[in-house]
Amino acid sequence: MTQYKGQEHYLVAVDCIIFGFDGEHLNLLLIKRGFEPKKNKWSLMGGFVQPTEDLDGAAKRILHQLTGLKGVYLEQLKAFGQPKRDPEERTISISYFALIDINQYKEKISDTYAAEWFPLKKYPKLIFDHDKMIELAKGRLRYKASLHPILFELLPEKFTMPQLQNLYEDVYDTSFDKRNFSRKVLSTSLLVKLNDKDMSTSKKGAFYYKLNKKQYTENFHSFLKFIPNPDHLL
Template sequence: MATFYNEHDKLYVAVDCIVFGFDEGELRVLMGKRKMDPGRGQWSLYGGFVGENESVDDAAKRVLYGLTGLENLYMKQVGAFGDVDRDPGNRVVSIAYYSMINVADYDQAQQEKHDVAWVNIEHLPEMFSDHLQMVLKARRMMKEKIAHEPIGFNLLPELFTLPQLQKLYEAVNGEEIDKRNFRKRIGEMDFIEKTEQKDKLSSKRGAFLYRFNEKAYKKEPNFKL
């Protein structure tokens, strides 16, 4: 078989996955401490190298499944990170992706298996290489997208209260939202449906539970929060 490009230097291609979760009113990132050199013991995202016979998207899906045990997750590419000295181990270009999951869907056994933790995005530690920049860029992208597309429901259970939804948007945006205006916009969206069920944990009266109707949204995809 003919070979090409032998005159060029070789380098590694990796993927790094930023997994966002929402819990107790906080936006959190799933991360752990590296168990390999270089950077052993430093906080790090979960990633891996791209296989010879897989695309970068497929590599990211494989890494996400290996970490969470969940399939068909929401996933968006953040971009390429390729500073020459970003990885002291070798010349590595990494493609970062962010994903959003409902924390309750993430099995505790998986978390213990990979020795990872949910870290509040407002209190991120120093991280290996450029992983902190990856997380911050992913948050900026998510913040922009969540205002115009209903991606935030990936972070919530199927049934949620309006206070939960508001706290989610406040956590992603990093600022408080006017309750009256928020409720008004919600009321204008037919695809955010009020159910007859109530959450009795937060108060004696209970708060009504809502659901996102994807079919109704697709018929009239007009979303702005």
């Protein structure tokens, strides 16, 4: 049996796939890499795991460095470990995906990172296996969102039913019947209707809703079947 002695050691990194929703489309936050190798190439935000932090801690730190945000939805996606994935030196990368309210992200938190939002449907070539990570994250997001109310993490505190539907429609690249959609969403009693309206997108105005936090946290792991026939959409 293998012993500790003589075993190879590797760099361990964390890479974050950061999703945001601008009201129209799902977007990805990418950075222009500031050092070699692949300097000035587009990349996921990442960094090495430090001696005193655990993996989730590293992911939170890295996310915070780029966005200034804390308390963000963050979930471990998968560990990537192809020997040659980083040509400089073998690095095991633990990928995470994050869902943030795009409005909370103020442009240029710091000048250290040249970050930019890209539509998920059209983002630049990325270094290493970062494209693979993104495709995997996209699949996972679709999968999970078809069963759990995860997409609310992408919206501001107050949002309207049409906004919510747009989000789902963009994620699944399809369209839903608005009567069935709102009935289904409301039947979960996850939402609280507010008295004020968003007047910015129509003359009639659309009522705002907010999450019922209690219901949300308690029922997060229940199966909610948000999406009709999700099979064909994943």
